[in-house]
Amino acid sequence: MAVCDGDGAVAQAGESSGRSFRLVCGPGERELVEALLAATGHVAEVEPFSPWCRRIVAEPVALGLSMAARFGYIHIQDRSSMLPPLLLAPPPGARVLDMCAAPGGKTGFLAQLVGPTGFVIGNEPSPDRLATLRQTLFRENLANTATCSSADLSPLLPAGSFSHILLDPPCSGWGTLDKNPQAAKIWAGDKVAPLVALQRKLLETAAGLLAPGGRVLYSTCTTNVAENEDQTRFALDHLPLRAVPLEAPAGFVFEAARRGDVAGVLRVDSAASAAQGFYMALFEKAGGEAFAGDGGGLPGEPVPEKALLAAGCGLSGLPPGVVRAFGEKVFFLHAGAAGLPAGFRYQGYALGAYRSGVFRPQARVRLLIERDGPGLNEETLSRIEALLAGQSLPAGDLPARSGLFWRGLPLGFLTRKGARALWSDR
Template identity: 50%
Template structure:
């Protein structure tokens, strides 16, 4: 076994990502610092930070509440960076919940890109959608299918992320019993599922496209042996990965060019990452027809009525969204659709990549009632780029924000039904106006 020494982190604190534009990063960091948090840059990505001082749980911070940071193990940040999708590109995430890697992929492709996050579990799908909504990631659409049966066109995706169910041996410090629960024959069903998922992912991948395979386990059968399977049985080409700074790496026989994180010495989870390319001249298999019922719209209901589809959507002109808390000119390319009273955004590439009978859901913008859009309270992505004195409440003290979120109203001279909420130069969301007062309505 080889070990590659690169500078390991000085502390074992938690890591997080900034979910904002480069121009907004100083303001998000200032909001964290105003609440007493201290952190340092991670060496492998300008989006990532490592926590040094946590006066209260980071998840309870204002930056987390308003979706400007995402708490994530530093090893888990590596697969999207290894895949390195092009700005404006499209990515399929086959096993997406809770959305850590899905959200990072959306950051990397940018507002003009498209990420389809598929989560086989209905219960976990709700978590995925809630996280993507809180983070204002309009490029992300979601669906729920068994990953090995995703009804997508063969050879249609330039970039695919596959982080399949695994034994989780790399998380032993957080889950001490994981090695006991997943041993011997108990692991074989996972290995079989991983191969089914790899086979289908390889079929969906376009010739010349890239596939990243990752796990949070240290089990060779789920890592290096799966790489050999992908090469020998599926015809994928291994692309050597350059080690990211800030980690200590191990290399086992058969893992050349892949990345195996030494979790203990890296201050992170044990993790494994491999990158593949589909040869440009690869032949496409002809899949058997999939049992997909016709769909009338991109939403699926849960429970006993899971097979029912929403009524066909109605496309809305962008100008119908205009208001004091919504600038439709900030929307990326795509369509705005009305399903019942819900307004959703469908990225432009969705029409090209998703079959018409597939069931999926675009990002929620808000509700349409009384001939106008009522933006979702957390929808900051479409707030005007600068606060307007007549339509915005701008606060400077984090304690004022905390008081507003705790249910306290605040006197205001603003008029109308709603206002944009800002902290200094950072847009946060939408608040309701009552006569002479402002009330936070975040859920």
């Protein structure tokens, strides 16, 4: 039986314009990413609630098929779904847990907000949805993240170990009836009781994992009072949490709370806001103890730097952390993961493969591309489109692996075979 994740669907060909998306890049790359969108005829306007967020106003082909989307420089997302990370507002360098993370839109936005020195771990109990989460974070080159999969994190992670937690639990999805018209019927009456119980369990876990003075943002994409205001009241009455009133972001219309003893929460008016119906409540941990241990360190076998350099890779684009091999697979482990306990199973950011002393980077790991290194730097998209269609180009004096750029914006690694350069997603 399906439950709502609230992230919003990826665009498909033929959908109408007016949908929202987020730029996924450094602050200095925003203009280039917008120029890349414009090169495929896509025009967008800035959303009033964040400089990272946009609404499409011209979409000659589906936004999800644009070059910017193909290379992970944008993330298509319902505008309401962008609010929870913004309202949680973790500062740069924060240590964040996203408890129900797939498909990854909110996790990715949190990673952008905390910056390279911050660390975000996204948990997703469903193996199928976990794969989607990892694909999202990989495509968008968010190496300050890690992923794990547990139905109950409370016995696995130390109490008081996160400064910020996002809890967007499974819900009935009544706020998404335009996209999921069966949601109200599926979760009618007492059928919602298991979801309510799960949400309370997850709130209890969040309160335990939160450091003193830390904050947890609870959000759903349903209009159901039992999953919204009633859960807020439960948290205030039974958990060491106090309410933090939320300020209304620009560009939305909000409804009044549906309980008189609940205040400072936000309930998105779906029709008036041209967005999914969303509910959000912010809490702060009162009392408790912060985790003071050193964690389990960083596992895996070190990959020699000379092997990375020999593959044409640079390390300056990576955040603080280490490169580790697990068998033949190579991952980047952010320094923030050192606080995770020994034996806790998680996965860092996939970089490539290491066999017989040779490192081969994944083609889409643009973080390893030296911006001033050898490569193809194209001014137009025609030759890039030809490469993506399976054609090859003269390699000239390019090395075996070199960067592919559009006006200086790194896209990925090219492979040289003989005298030709080609694109391979492997």
